[in-house]
Amino acid sequence: MSEFDHKDSKSTTEALMLLRERAERRRHLITRVVDDSTPDAMQRLVQELQTHQIELEMQYEELLMAQAEAETARAEYADLYDFAPIGYLTLDSRGTIQQLNLTAAQLLGSVRQKLLRRRLALFVAESYRLTFSKFLDTMASSEQRQTCELSVVRENGDMLYVQLEGTQVATSEQGVHFRLVLLDVTSRYMATQALALSEARFRQLFEHSADAVVLIRELNIVDCNAAAMQMLGATDKSQMVQQPISILVPEYQPNGSRSEDLIRQHYASLRRNGSHRFEWYRRTFRGESKWLEIVLTYINVGGEQLVHSVWRDITVQRAAREQLRAEKEFSENLLDNSVDGIVALSHEGHITAWNREAEQYSGLSATNVIGRNVFQVFPKLDTPEWRQIFERVLRKGERVVQTAISFIARPGHYDAYIVPLRGENQAEINGMLVVVRDMNERNRLIEETTRLRLSQQQEVLSAILTTEEAERKRIAEALHNGVGQLLYATKLHLERRATPGVPRDEVHSLLNEAIRMTRTISFELTPGILEDFGLKFGLEELVRRIPRQSLPLHLHVVGLEQPLPKLMEVAVYRIVQELLNNIIKHSEAQEAFIHVVREDDKLLISVEDNGQGFEPDPNYAPRHGIGLPGLQNRVRLLGGTLTINSRPSRGTIIGIELPVR
Structure with a gap:
């Protein structure tokens, strides 16, 4: 209850109390004035007057109570009307504001006193005034509740959207007027x-x-x-x-x-x-x-x-996706069924593909390596050399072949072919592909082919040397048995029958020289000393036959106590013989050294001189003669290697390495 209502109730109660006190006093006074000697008619009249007085006092009390209730209702109505959350207006038939509450005044943006007796249409936006006029006409012609929405311009110029609901009220005193409800629907309108x-x-x-x-x-x-x-x-x-x-x-x-x-x-x-x-x-x-x-x-x-x-x-995209899936499956099948180990790496070095052969080579499954960095999977590769290789592939786009790679899970030798992976833009490198190939079988085939080739070469060399030595032996025998015997017979005949006029000593000297030369040629063609005493003695005899005053020779022989194959002894003897002939004919050397050393299954031959030397070409062809090319062919047939180290005026060193089988 408000303070106003409380004051009204208090004043009404006090008035009733005062009224009762006054009535009691009056009734007491009237009772005392009339005594028992008063006539009956007078007493009845007094009683009626008292009763009527009491009735009037009761009516008065009821009026006071009705007045109090009316005041309370008026206060409640005023509170409900003025402080209601929606706007209330009363308009006359012309649309003039006769009454409004505080909310309506706030919505119109002014105080209540300034809004009274003003037409509501003045606050309606021009575009909605015709709507408002039709709204009033409709209310005037109908007793039903009417509604409309329009825009209102407040006194400060702001605009808001309101909803009007109203009905007409007819009174005998003021004629027709309208009661309106004003609702702010700006937010709803904006929404x-x-x-x-x-x-x-x-x-x-x-x-x-x-x-x-x-x-x-x-x-x-x-x-x-x-x-x-x-x-x-x-x-x-x-x-x-x-x-x-x-x-x-x-x-x-x-x-x-x-x-x-x-x-x-x-x-x-x-x-x-x-x-x-x-x-x-x-x-x-x-x-x-x-x-x-x-x-x-x-x-x-x-x-x-x-x-x-x-x-x-997505018909086209799905077809492309299906094709891509099929290609991916084909690629995966190709990778898994490849005989080579295939590994794909991203630009950062993370493994993105790992086929079955790679699993077999490394002993690591794809689930354990996919997505990991290659240097984490293979710490031994984390070296400057391999990082430089990856840099060359990823940065420069080079193709690199790395040989002789080993795996712990699979011993042997492997080659790695590392190539860049490019995207649609060929200039962009997205990663690299590593193809690891098992070279064990290839090396075995190469070795088998080499052995077969060497065997064939040995057979060819054997046939050549056999034929050559047989021919040398035939010529030597012809010289020894034919020319040599003829020269001996001539010498004996001349000794028995001296020819007059011919110097005897000169003829004997010529015959002796011819016999010596025949023996020398016969020895060189077929050194029987090899068959009789072996390679070491044959080389020593070869060195002794060259006069030291023409070329000092130094022979160093090691490991030839065990005999070599017959064909190899002959080949080595002929090689040293050819090298000494070249030195004597071409080098103009003052001294020469010969080393023949056997080490396990290898025979090393080194011939060195301090002669004029030469500039060797890739085919080992000297400036004069054909000795070295023939020597190279003979060494190749034996499965060996020949190296030449020579410079003009600095002498020559020829090294030969032969396998001993």
Whole structure:
């Protein structure tokens, strides 16, 4: 109860108490004036007067109580009217404000005293004044409640949107007047305008979207745009609108699932998540097959919840994806069935591919290495050399071949071919591919081929040397047995029969020289000393036959106590013989050194002189003669190697390494 109401109740109670005290005093006074000697008529009159007085006093009390109740009701009405959260106005038939509460005054932006006797139309925006005038006319001609919305310009110039609800009230004193309710609906109006704008934008996007858009209610199509019609080959919207979403959908999807079952599953996911994306197979009105990517979303259109479905044709992308998947499967099968270990690395060195052969080589499965850095998987590769190799491949785009790589899980020798991986832009390097090839079988084949070739060479050399030595022996025997014997016979004949006039000593000297030369040629052609005493003695004899005054020779022989194969002894003897002949003929040397050393299964020959030397060419061909090319062929047939170290005026060193079998 307000303070005003409390004061009114207190004053009423006090007035009644005073009234009762006065009535009691008056009644007491009247009773004392009339005594028993008073006539009966007088006493009855006094009693009636007292009764009437009491009735009047009771009526007065009731009037006071009614007045108090009226005051309380008036106070409550004033409080409800003035402080109500909505605006109340009373207008006359011309629309003049006769009465308004505080909220209405606040909505109009002024104080109540300034607004009284002013026309409400002055506060209505010009664009809505005709609406307001029709609103008043409608209220005047109808007893029903009327309503309208319009814009009001406040006294400070601000604009707000209000809703007016009113009805006419007819009184005998003031004639027809109107009672109005004024509601501020600015926020609702703005929201409505924003919603209308949003719906207009949605409609524009819906109609002009490049994607097919379909609105669905309860699994039926309620609207679609031109792109959806074009996608399905519809010529009129009625072909799709009010049709179930299963139109043109085959009974079964390509994966074997029933289309109706999948539709229920997709809509269950939509209800659960509020949005859902999936791929769908369907046909068009032209009988074509299409794959669509469908996105379902709940939207509110005009207060109604619909399903907004966006369709995108992914037929080409899906075909490309299937092709890519097939190519990926082919690549994976190719990788897994490759006889080489194949490893792909990203630009940062992380392993992105690892085939079965790589697992066999390394003993590591793909699940343990994919995504890891190669230097973490193989710490032994974390060296400056390998990092430089990767730098050359990734930065410079070089192709690198690294040989003789070993694996712990698989002993042997392997070669690694490291090539850059380029993207669509060939200038960009995305990573590198490492192909590890098992070279054990290749090396075995090479060794077998080498052995076969050496065996063939040995057979050829054996045949050549056998033929050569047989021919040398035949010539030597012919010289010894034919020419030599003839010379001996001539000498004996001359000794017995001296020819007059011919100097005897000179003839004998010529014959002795011829016999000596014949023996020398016979020895050189077929050194029988090899067969009789071995290679070491034969080389020593070869050195002794060269006069020291013409060329000092120093022979160093080691490890020839064990005999060599016959053909090899002959070949070594001929090689040293040829080298000494070259020194004598071409080097103009003052001294020479010969080393023949056997070490296990190798025979090393080194011939060194301090002669004029020469500039060797790649084919080991000297400036004069054909001795060295023939020597090279002989060494090659024996499966050996020949090296020449010579410079003009600095002498020559020829080294030969032969395998001993």
